[in-house]
Amino acid sequence: MEVARDIASLQKAVGEARAGGLRVGLVPTMGALHAGHLSLVSEALRATEYVVVSIFVNPTQFGPSEDFDAYPRPEESDLAACNDVGVDLVFAPSVDQVYPGAIATTIHVAGLSDTLCGPHRPGHFDGVATVVAKLFNLVRPDVAFFGRKDAQQLAIIRRMGADLNFPVAVEGCPTVREADGLALSSRNAYLSTDERARAIALHDALAAARDRIRAGTRNAAPLVREMASIVQKSRPTAVDYISAVDPDSLRPIDTIEGPVLLALAVRYGKTRLIDNVLVDPTERG
Amino acid sequence: MEVARDIASLQKAVGEARAGGLRVGLVPTMGALHAGHLSLVSEALRATEYVVVSIFVNPTQFGPSEDFDAYPRPEESDLAACNDVGVDLVFAPSVDQVYPGAIATTIHVAGLSDTLCGPHRPGHFDGVATVVAKLFNLVRPDVAFFGRKDAQQLAIIRRMGADLNFPVAVEGCPTVREADGLALSSRNAYLSTDERARAIALHDALAAARDRIRAGTRNAAPLVREMASIVQKSRPTAVDYISAVDPDSLRPIDTIEGPVLLALAVRYGKTRLIDNVLVDPTERG
Numbered sequence: 265m266e267v268a269r270d271i272a273s274l275q276k277a278v279g280e281a282r283a284g285g286l287r288v289g290l291v292p293t294m295g296a297l298h299a300g301h302l303s304l305v306s307e308a309l310r311a312t313e314y315v316v317v318s319i320f321v322n323p324t325q326f327g328p329s330e331d332f333d334a335y336p337r338p339e340e341s342d343l344a345a346c347n348d349v350g351v352d353l354v355f356a357p358s359v360d361q362v363y364p365g366a367i368a369t370t371i372h373v374a375g376l377s378d379t380l381c382g383p384h385r386p387g388h389f390d391g392v393a394t395v396v397a398k399l400f401n402l403v404r405p406d407v408a409f410f411g412r413k414d415a416q417q418l419a420i421i422r423r424m425g426a427d428l429n430f431p432v433a434v435e436g437c438p439t440v441r442e443a444d445g446l447a448l449s450s451r452n453a454y455l456s457t458d459e460r461a462r463a464i465a466l467h468d469a470l471a472a473a474r475d476r477i478r479a480g481t482r483n484a485a486p487l488v489r490e491m492a493s494i495v496q497k498s499r500p501t502a503v504d505y506i507s508a509v510d511p512d513s514l515r516p517i518d519t520i521e522g523p524v525l526l527a528l529a530v531r532y533g534k535t536r537l538i539d540n541v542l543v544d545p546t547e548r549g
Numbered sequence: 550m551e552v553a554r555d556i557a558s559l560q561k562a563v564g565e566a567r568a569g570g571l572r573v574g575l576v577p578t579m580g581a582l583h584a585g586h587l588s589l590v591s592e593a594l595r596a597t598e599y600v601v602v603s604i605f606v607n608p609t610q611f612g613p614s615e616d617f618d619a620y621p622r623p624e625e626s627d628l629a630a631c632n633d634v635g636v637d638l639v640f641a642p643s644v645d646q647v648y649p650g651a652i653a654t655t656i657h658v659a660g661l662s663d664t665l666c667g668p669h670r671p672g673h674f675d676g677v678a679t680v681v682a683k684l685f686n687l688v689r690p691d692v693a694f695f696g697r698k699d700a701q702q703l704a705i706i707r708r709m710g711a712d713l714n715f716p717v718a719v720e721g722c723p724t725v726r727e728a729d730g731l732a733l734s735s736r737n738a739y740l741s742t743d744e745r746a747r748a749i750a751l752h753d754a755l756a757a758a759r760d761r762i763r764a765g766t767r768n769a770a771p772l773v774r775e776m777a778s779i780v781q782k783s784r785p786t787a788v789d790y791i792s793a794v795d796p797d798s799l800r801p802i803d804t805i806e807g808p809v810l811l812a813l814a815v816r817y818g819k820t821r822l823i824d825n826v827l828v829d830p831t832e833r834g
Contacts, residue, residue: 271714368660369678369712374653393654394713401714427654428679429556429686 265347267354271402274316274355278403281314281352288314290405290432292396295319295356296336296450297345300440304409305349307437316403317346318355320362325391331534336450355403362398371397373420373427379514380416381529381538384504392417393424400425400432408432413439413447415525415540419514439539445471447539459532465498466530466539469506473526474543482520482545484508495530504529504536511542520545550632552639556687559601559640563688566599566637573599575690575717577681580604580641581621581735582630585725589694590634592722601688602631603640605647610676616819621735640688647683656682658705658712664799665701666814666823669789677702678709685710685717693717698724698732700810700825704799724824730756732824744817750783751815751824754791758811759828767805767830769793780815789814789821796827805830 268274281288289312291304297319308315319342326332339356346354370390377389400408410418418436425434440448445467446460455463469491476487491506508517511525520543527540553559567573574597576589582604593600604627611617624641631639655675662674685693695703703721710719725733730752731745740748754776761772776791793802796810805828812825 367712369656369658369709371713372655372657374655376653398712398714401716404716424654427652427683428656429683431686431689 265343265351265354267343267356269356269358270361271357274353274357274402277353278314278316282404286313287407288312288316288403288405290399290403290408291315291317292399292408292410293317293319294321294335294450295342296338296453297342298440298448298450300411300413300448302345302349303440304411304437305346305351307435308407308409309350311435312405312407314352315350316353316355316405317351318357318399318403320355320357320395322362322391322395323359324363324367324395325388327385327387330385331451331454334454336453362395367394370394371424371428373423376416376420376423376514380505380507380509380527382416384529384536389417389420393420396421397424397428397430400430405432407435409435409437411439412436412542413449413539415511415527415542416514419512441467447537449537451535451537454535455532459535462498462500463530463532463537465495465500466528466537469494469528470526470539470541473508474541477520477524477543477545478547484517484520484524487526491526491528495528498530498532500530501533502531504531550628550636550639552628552641554641554643555646556642559638559642559687562638563599563601567689571598572692573597573601573688573690575684575688575693576600576602577684577693577695578602578604579606579620579735580627581623581738582627583725583733583735585696585698585733587630587634588725589696589722590631590636592720593692593694594635596694596720597690597692599637600635601638601640601690602636603642603684603688605640605642605680607647607676607680608644609648609652609680610673612670612672615670616736616739619739621738647680652679655679656709656713658708661701661705661708661799665790665792665794665812667701669814669821674702674705678705681706682709682713682715685715690717692720694720694722696724697721697827698734698824700796700812700827701799704797726752732822734822736820736822739820740817744820747783747785748815748817748822750780750785751813751822754779754813755811755824755826758793759826762805762809762828762830763832769802769805769809772811776811776813780813783815783817785815786818787816789816 289308371393422434473487506528509525523544529538574593656678657675707719758772791813794810808829814823
C-alpha cells in the first residue's frame with residue numbers, strides 16, 4: 265500500500281493506475297476509521313480495481329464552536345487498517361496541501377443544505393461539498409463511496425455531482441451498527457458510559473417508527489411524535505431535529521406514499537449524534 | 550467538423566480524441582463569434598490537438614433585467630466560422646441539455662466576484678463560475694482559453710480552477726480591437742452609429758492612463774480622474790466603474806508598484822461595455 269502525503273505523489277500513483285486501465289474508486293474519510301468506513305472500502309474493493317482512501321480532517325466543514333481540534337486522528341491504526349484490507353493508496357495530506365492559501369471558492373447546494381443538520385451547522389455542508397469537489401478533481405475516481413449514515417451529506421454530494429456534471433458515480437453504502445443498534449461513528453468515542461447507554465434511543469426511535477410504517481401507518485406526524493417520546497426518555501442534552509423527509513429533496517413528508525427518510529440529530533453532553541433509516545412503505549416488517 | 554447537440558455525443562467524440570492521446574482544448578463561448586473569439590480558437594489550435602468550441606448562451610449568468618432573450622444567436626455563421634478555421638467539435642447544446650432541471654448548486658468565488666462588475670450584475674459571476682465548472686467536467690479539456698477582455702471573469706475562473714483543483718490549465722488571451730481601439734464584443738452590435746463613435750472613449754481613457762504610467766505616474770487617483778474625464782466627454786448613459794486594481798486580487802491599488810489592471814464599465818443607451826488594459830510600470834512607452 266502506498267501513502268501519498270502530497271498532491272504530486274497522489275496524482276502520479278493514480279495516473280499510473282488509470283493509464284493501466286484500472287477503474288479507480290475513492291473512499292473519502294476524516295480517518296478514525298471504524299467498521300462503517302471499512303464497509304465502504306470493501307464495497308470499493310469489490311466494485312473498482314484501484315482503491316484510494318483519503319484521510320483528511322477538513323477544517324472548512326467544522327464550525328468555530330465544533331470539534332476540529334479534538335477530532336480523533338489515530339493515523340497509525342488507520343493506515344494499518346487500510347493496509348490489512350488491501351487498499352491501494354491512502355491520500356493523507358496536510359491542511360497546507362489541500363488549502364495552500366485561503367480558499368475563495370465555495371460550492372453551495374441550495375435547499376438540501378438548508379434543512380435537517382444545515383441550520384445547526386452553518387457552513388458545514390458548503391465545506392463538505394467544496395472539499396469533495398476538490399477530492400473528485402484531485403483523484404478523478406470513476407466511483408466514490410459514501411455512507412448512508414450521513415444521508416444529508418450523501419444527498420448533497422449526489423446533487424452537486426449531477427448539477428456540476430462531475431464524471432464520478434456516487435455510491436451510497438449501508439449504515440453499519442453496533443449489536444444494540446447504535447450507528448458507528450467516530451464521534452461515539454466521545455460518549456461517556458452513561459451517554460453511550462442512553463444513545464441507543466436514536467436507533468430505538470427509528471426502529472419503532474419503521475415498524476409502525478410497515479404496520480400501515482401513513483401519517484408522519486404521530487410517527488415523529490413517537491420518535492420524540494422515545495428520544496426524550498433517554499434524557500438528551502438537546503434534540504436538533506426529528507424528521508420524516510423525502511430521501512432526495514429532504515423536504516418534510518406529511519403523508520407517506522413512497523420511500524421516506526426518518527432522520528434525527530440528538531446531543532448527549534457535548535456529543536452530537538445523527539442517525540437515519542430509509543423506509544419503503546411497500547415492505548412489510 | 551462535428552457538431553454535438555447533446556452531452557452523450559460530446560463525450561463520445563471527446564472521449565475518442567482523448568483515447569487517441571490528443572490534448573484537448575476548450576474555447577467556451579456564448580456564440581456571436583467575432584475575431585476576438587477566433588483568436589482564442591487560433592491559440593487553442595496552436596496549443597492543443599483537438600479543439601472544442603462550446604456555443605451556449607448561459608441563462609444563469611444573465612440578470613432578470615439583462616439581455617438574455619435579445620443576446621444574438623447567429624448559429625449558422627458561427628458554425629461556418631468554426632469550420633473554416635479548423636475547429637474539431639462544436640458543442641451547441643440546448644438549455645435543457647445543460648440544465649435538465651432546476652440547478653441547486655452554485656459556485657461562488659468570494660472577493661473577486663464582489664468588486665468591479667460584481668455589484669452591477671448580481672449573480673452573474675456565480676452563473677459564470679458554475680457553468681464553466683460544468684463545461685470543465687463535461688469536456689475535461691487539458692487547456693481552456695478565455696479572453697483577457699473579460700479580465701474579472703478570467704481572474705475568477707483561474708481562482709475557481711485552482712481552489713477546486715480542476716485539472717485544466719486556464720489560458721488568458723489578448724483582447725482583439727477594432728482599428729480605432731474599441732474592444733471587440735458581441736454586444737457592440739447593439740450600439741447605434743452615434744453610440745459606436747462615442748464608445749471609443751473606453752479605449753482612449755485606458756490608453757491615456759497607460760501612457761501616464763509608462764511616463765512615470767505611480768499615484769492611481771489622478772489616473773482614475775483622468776480616465777473619468779475622458780469617458781465623461783463621450784456623454785455616457787452611466788459609468789458603472791473606472792478602477793485601477795491588482796490583476797490577481799482585483800483590489801484597488803493606490804500606488805502603482807507592479808502590474809496594474811485598469812478597468813472600466815460604461816453604458817451607452819442600453820448597452821453596457823467593459824474594457825481593460827494590464828500595465829506593467831517597468832515597461833516604458
